[in-house]
Amino acid sequence: MDNSNNISDSRLQIIKDLAHSRPAMIFSVLILAAVIFILVVNSSREDVSASADGSNVPPLITPLADDPFDDSGLSARAVLVTDLYNGKIYLEKNKDIPLPLASLAKLMTALVALETLPGEEIITITASAILNEGDSGLHIGEKWNLRELVKFFLITSSNDAAAAVSMGVNQAFPFVKNETGEESGDEQDYFVTLMNAKARQIGLVSATFHNSTGLDLDDREAGAYGSASDVSAMIRELFFRYPDVFSATSQTEEKLSSFSAVYEVRNTNRILAQIPNVSASKTGFTDLAGGNLAVILDSSFGRPISIVVLGSTQEDRFNDIQKISDAVMRRLRVESYNQRTISNGQNK
Numbered sequence: 178m179d180n181s182n183n184i185s186d187s188r189l190q191i192i193k194d195l196a197h198s199r200p201a202m203i204f205s206v207l208i209l210a211a212v213i214f215i216l217v218v219n220s221s222r223e224d225v226s227a228s229a230d231g232s233n234v235p236p237l238i239t240p241l242a243d244d245p246f247d248d249s250g251l252s253a254r255a256v257l258v259t260d261l262y263n264g265k266i267y268l269e270k271n272k273d274i275p276l277p278l279a280s281l282a283k284l285m286t287a288l289v290a291l292e293t294l295p296g297e298e299i300i301t302i303t304a305s306a307i308l309n310e311g312d313s314g315l316h317i318g319e320k321w322n323l324r325e326l327v328k329f330f331l332i333t334s335s336n337d338a339a340a341a342v343s344m345g346v347n348q349a350f351p352f353v354k355n356e357t358g359e360e361s362g363d364e365q366d367y368f369v370t371l372m373n374a375k376a377r378q379i380g381l382v383s384a385t386f387h388n389s390t391g392l393d394l395d396d397r398e399a400g401a402y403g404s405a406s407d408v409s410a411m412i413r414e415l416f417f418r419y420p421d422v423f424s425a426t427s428q429t430e431e432k433l434s435s436f437s438a439v440y441e442v443r444n445t446n447r448i449l450a451q452i453p454n455v456s457a458s459k460t461g462f463t464d465l466a467g468g469n470l471a472v473i474l475d476s477s478f479g480r481p482i483s484i485v486v487l488g489s490t491q492e493d494r495f496n497d498i499q500k501i502s503d504a505v506m507r508r509l510r511v512e513s514y515n516q517r518t519i520s521n522g523q524n525k
Contacts, residue, residue: 250500251270251486251489251493251497251501252489252493252494252496252497253270253468253486253487253488253489253493253494253497254270254271254274254276254467254487254488255270255271255272255274255276255404255405255485255486255487255488256268256269256270256272256405256484256485256486256487256497256501257269257272257405257406257408257409257483257484257485258482258483258484258485258501258505259409259482259483260480260481260482261413261416261473261480261481261483262480262481263480267482267505267508268501268504269405270405271404271405272404272405272406273382273383273404273405273406274383274404274405275383275384275385275402275403275404275407276402276403276405276466276487277391277393277401277402277463277465277467277488278384278391278399278400278401278402278403278408278461278466278469278487279391279392279399279400279401279461279462279463279465279466279469280334280336280390280459280460280461280462280463280469281403281408281411281459281460281461281469281471281487282372282386282388282389282390282391282400282403282461283330283331283334283339283389283390283391283459283461284331284408284411284412284415284471285372285375285376285384285386285401285411286330286339286342286343286368286372286389286390287327287330287331287415287419287423288375288411288414288415288418288419289346289368289371289375290323290327290342290343290345290346291323291324291327291418291419291422292375293349293371294323294346295323296322296323296324297322297323297324298322298323298345298349299320299321299322299323299436300320300321300322300323300326300341300342300345301318301319301321301341301345302315302316302318302319302320302321302337302338302341303317303341303344304317305340305344306337306338306340306341306344307337309336309337309339309340309390309392310336310390310392311335311336311337312337313330313333313335313336313337313338315335315338315341316437319435319436319437319438320435320437321338321341321435321436322435322436323342323345324421324422325433325434325435326338326341326342326435327422328422328425328426328431328433329440329442330342331422331423331426331459332425332426332428332431332433332442332443332444332445333442333443333444333445334445334459334460334461336390336392339389339390340389340390342389343368343369343389344368346367346368346371347367347368350367368389369386369387369388369389372386372389373385373386376403376407379410379411379414381403381407381410381411382404382406382407383402383403383404383406383407384401384402384403384404384407385401385402385403386400386401387400387401388400388401391461391463391466392463393463393464393465393466396464396465397465398465399463399465399466400463404487405485405486405487408469408471408485408487409471409483409485412457412459412471412473412483412485413483415457416456416481416483423457424457426444426446426457426458426459427449427455427456427458428444428449429443429444429449429450430442430443430444431444445460446459446470446472446495447495448495448498448499451499452472452498452499452502453506454474454475454476455472455473455474455475456473456474456475457472457473458470458471458472458473459471459472460494462491462494466487466488467487467489467490467491467494468486468488468489468490468491468492468493468494469486469487469488469489469494470485470489470494470495470497470498471483471485471486472484472498472502474502474505474506476506476509480509482505482509484498484501484502484505486498486501
């Protein structure tokens with residue numbers, strides 16, 4: 178009986194103690210809630226402030242310690258990588274040194290022919306044209322639409338076709354004079370005069386043309402000379418003025434037609450399939466020039482990028498372009514990300 182009373186008294190005392198401490202507990206809870214509220218408000222203010230000054234924007238990507246455009250691994254004697262819209266140079270190496278152009282001279286051949294004659298002009302393959310080095314499968318007396326034949330020699334680097342085009346222009350102007358002021362006796366004289374005049378017109382500082390093919394004249398003198406800057410200017414001119422013609426060089430294979438035959442031609446740039454988004458390209462190789470290659474990349478960022486390598490080897494010109502094109506795309510992805518990041522921060 179006494180134990181029962183003691184338990185009841187203990188419970189009663191606990192209840193009384195709780196009753197007396199309840200206000201203190203409520204006060205403590207209120208204080209804790211107030212502290213939490215203040216912390217939340219301050220955090221929100223900091224977030225708003227950070228958004229205003231852009232400090233909460235994801236960090237910009239900084240370039241890697243190893244420059245992706247380091248030219249130490251390239252074989253080319255001269256290199257130039259340029260944004261064709263704004264002229265920004267991403268990589269340069271001996272960009273203004275004149276070097277043998279080999280078949281990159283055909284870029285100027287294409288420019289002069291398309292500027293001088295209507296695209297629908299009929300060009301006849303002559304015996305003289307066929308005598309040039311290399312066999313493209315063309316036939317004496319075969320007739321071509323000028324634009325088709327220009328595509329043919331840009332894709333296949335056909336010397337026969339380039340010579341035939343230059344002769345076709347000369348035949349259209351039979352009484353013109355050559356650079357010395359004498360009446361032209363050589364079928365290519367007037368055309369070569371036009372090539373050099375066009376070079377000066379578009380600001381090519383180092384370019385000199387001796388024939389329409391770029392073939393070496395002998396073992397000491399090349400058929401054409403120019404710098405990487407000159408080549409970049411030529412491909413820019415073709416790209417913007419004659420995109421329908423120059424874009425054909427982006428294809429690994431193309432079907433072209435004369436008035437009497439259909440040709441399935443293969444591009445001399447054998448790594449087109451390995452480089453995404455190529456808009457145009459041109460190869461060149463002779464003993465004096467070594468390996469030359471020029472391409473235009475559609476970067477997918479609205480910025481065509483030209484890449485020119487001169488004086489590489491027949492094989493390494495492709496490796497050089499591959500390395501550079503990979504570096505270009507990496508750099509442009511970083512620049513695009515950074516630009517979006519900055520724009521997003523400014524819009525908040």
